[in-house]
Amino acid sequence: FQQPAFAPRSVVAQSSTSGLHMAFESKIFETQEVTFADTKEIIVKGGRDLFPLLPKAFEGIEKIGVIGWGSQAPAQAQNLKDSLKEVGADITVSIGLREGSSSFEEAKDCGFSEEDGTLGEMFSVIKESDLVVLLISDAAQAKLYKEIFAAMKPGATLGLSHGFLLGHLDSIGEKFPENMDVIAVCPKGMGPSVRRLYEQGKDVNGAGINSSFAVHQDVSGKATELALGWGIALGSPFMFETSLRSEYCSDIYGERGILLGAVHGIVESLYRRYQRQGMSPEQAFLESSESITGNIVKIISTKGIKAVYESLDGDDKETFQKAYSASYKPAKEILQEIYDEVSSGNEIRTVIMHGARIDKYPVGKIDGTDTWKVGEKVRAERDEDKIPLNPFTAGVYVATMMAQIDVLLEEGHPYSEVVNESVIEAVDSLCPYMHYRGVAFMVDNCSFTAKTGSRKWAPRFDYILDQLAYTAVDNGAPVNEQLIADFEKHSVHQAVEECCKLRPAVDISLFAETSTKEIVIQ
Numbered sequence: 001f002q003q004p005a006f007a008p009r010s011v012v013a014q015s016s017t018s019g020l021h022m023a024f025e026s027k028i029f030e031t032q033e034v035t036f037a038d039t040k041e042i043i044v045k046g047g048r049d050l051f052p053l054l055p056k057a058f059e060g061i062e063k064i065g066v067i068g069w070g071s072q073a074p075a076q077a078q079n080l081k082d083s084l085k086e087v088g089a090d091i092t093v094s095i096g097l098r099e100g101s102s103s104f105e106e107a108k109d110c111g112f113s114e115e116d117g118t119l120g121e122m123f124s125v126i127k128e129s130d131l132v133v134l135l136i137s138d139a140a141q142a143k144l145y146k147e148i149f150a151a152m153k154p155g156a157t158l159g160l161s162h163g164f165l166l167g168h169l170d171s172i173g174e175k176f177p178e179n180m181d182v183i184a185v186c187p188k189g190m191g192p193s194v195r196r197l198y199e200q201g202k203d204v205n206g207a208g209i210n211s212s213f214a215v216h217q218d219v220s221g222k223a224t225e226l227a228l229g230w231g232i233a234l235g236s237p238f239m240f241e242t243s244l245r246s247e248y249c250s251d252i253y254g255e256r257g258i259l260l261g262a263v264h265g266i267v268e269s270l271y272r273r274y275q276r277q278g279m280s281p282e283q284a285f286l287e288s289s290e291s292i293t294g295n296i297v298k299i300i301s302t303k304g305i306k307a308v309y310e311s312l313d314g315d316d317k318e319t320f321q322k323a324y325s326a327s328y329k330p331a332k333e334i335l336q337e338i339y340d341e342v343s344s345g346n347e348i349r350t351v352i353m354h355g356a357r358i359d360k361y362p363v364g365k366i367d368g369t370d371t372w373k374v375g376e377k378v379r380a381e382r383d384e385d386k387i388p389l390n391p392f393t394a395g396v397y398v399a400t401m402m403a404q405i406d407v408l409l410e411e412g413h414p415y416s417e418v419v420n421e422s423v424i425e426a427v428d429s430l431c432p433y434m435h436y437r438g439v440a441f442m443v444d445n446c447s448f449t450a451k452t453g454s455r456k457w458a459p460r461f462d463y464i465l466d467q468l469a470y471t472a473v474d475n476g477a478p479v480n481e482q483l484i485a486d487f488e489k490h491s492v493h494q495a496v497e498e499c500c501k502l503r504p505a506v507d508i509s510l511f512a513e514t515s516t517k518e519i520v521i522q
């Protein structure tokens, strides 16, 4: 398999000096060194106490144009607006939308308006913006990038929240215009959770979703400060550095893996398996989906991955070990295929072609199956304190999470990116939405790139686990002692523990604490 020139096997540059992963400096924000397993990284801790530094980070920026109103834009535009307003920064945040966009009304409901010049047609907003935060779909970015670049005013900065456009430009031999700063702040969590946690964190020193950041081009010499200011204004508990290439390889892969595609496939396959074994539909849903979103991920979020395993003993521990032993390799086979599809540029082309078909073939429902109808009933009668930790479900889910981690580590990604993309985003951003209202409520609040990719790969995990993993267990395959030993002593557990120390004290709440009013997310 020949790696294309633009996606070297190790997609992440290691700094040549201190062995630090891409060490960066800031004159405005305090950086800190963290030890993730056997590597050291530099991060910036966020917090509302840093908001007074924002005017300095945004020096020279008078107008921010947030383009789009999908999942990220509503969150990022409102968080930016609230944070900059809190410190009295004279910076306007405007929303730019395509002609005839159905999102105009929603943007108005959130306080943006044509009257005060904070809502307008996308290219007119781009033309007047000093920082363009490009939050239209990746497929649309690939279609419109020439017009977008041409509309940007001299000296303006292009801000992305995903590296997809670089992947596309690389694959067609194009580049960003050399005369502009190109930065990225990529929240490792879905848009609604970026906003929800920001609001919940207002009474403490902030809460939110961790973000990676990248400085792809720095003409002004101020790109790093602006990227850090942007991420801190979003409410990121901590920010870590990446490159656009490393971000798109890990993000497009991660969302097709444990974050969305794999967890969907795991639930569907287990729901059928448990009923074959004699469970009622309700019990089968409880032991699969509910066990993941209502028990397993909550343990991981606060105590780490290994705590799930350590909470089991006797027969349950052996059941976990058998499920883990049988699931790890089949899951890793699909995950490596996904990674290769992404890093080769194939998956980016797939997303772009899907974008071209979308009017004729709109994205279909994924919660029409019996699984999710039964899920609605189970949720209606849910007792949060009685949700089981099914050891077989845990073994399959944790094996897939570990396989996802191993592929990323083998491909050269740093622990900060690996843990956020494979653990934290799943347990602190996405699974709470699946727990709240089912798989579609999670998947379809994500990007077009993610929701289409999840639909493509979920069946592949369902199929391979059913065909290879569960049959192996039923045929008496022994525990793979080496796999279990590798899991028990895996270096990632220390990195997860380090990240848990950095998580905000606030758990996402999908009901307004002050009232029983349900938060309608999108």
Ligand SMILES: NC(=O)C1=CN([C@@H]2O[C@H](COP(=O)(O)OP(=O)(O)OC[C@H]3O[C@@H](n4cnc5c(N)ncnc54)[C@H](OP(=O)(O)O)[C@@H]3O)[C@@H](O)[C@H]2O)C=CC1
Residues within 6 Å of the ligand: 068, 069, 070, 071, 072, 073, 097, 098, 100, 101, 102, 103, 134, 135, 136, 137, 138, 140, 144, 161, 162, 164, 186, 187, 188, 189, 190, 191, 192, 445, 446, 447, 448, 449
């Ligand atoms: N979803 C998430 O939580 C995350 C997303 N990202 C990244 O953020 C960016 C935005 O993603 P997300 O917020 O999910 O949005 P989506 O991917 O869901 O895209 C929807 C938005 O794209 C706009 N759009 C679609 N086609 C066009 C077009 N032809 N011309 C102009 N606008 C168009 C839509 O406009 P309209 O409103 O008019 O329909 C809508 O505002 C992407 O790069 C994504 O990878 C990064 C981190 C997380």
Ligand SMILES: CC(=O)[C@](C)(O)C(=O)O
Residues within 6 Å of the ligand: 187, 188, 189, 190, 191, 251, 252, 255, 259, 425, 445, 446, 447, 449, 450
């Ligand atoms: C929410 C997020 O991080 C995703 C899954 O990468 C996306 O929606 O693109």
Ligand SMILES: [Mg+2]
Residues within 6 Å of the ligand: 187, 188, 189, 251, 255
């Ligand atoms: Mg992502």
Ligand SMILES: [Mg+2]
Residues within 6 Å of the ligand: 162, 251, 252, 255, 447, 449, 450
């Ligand atoms: Mg994504």
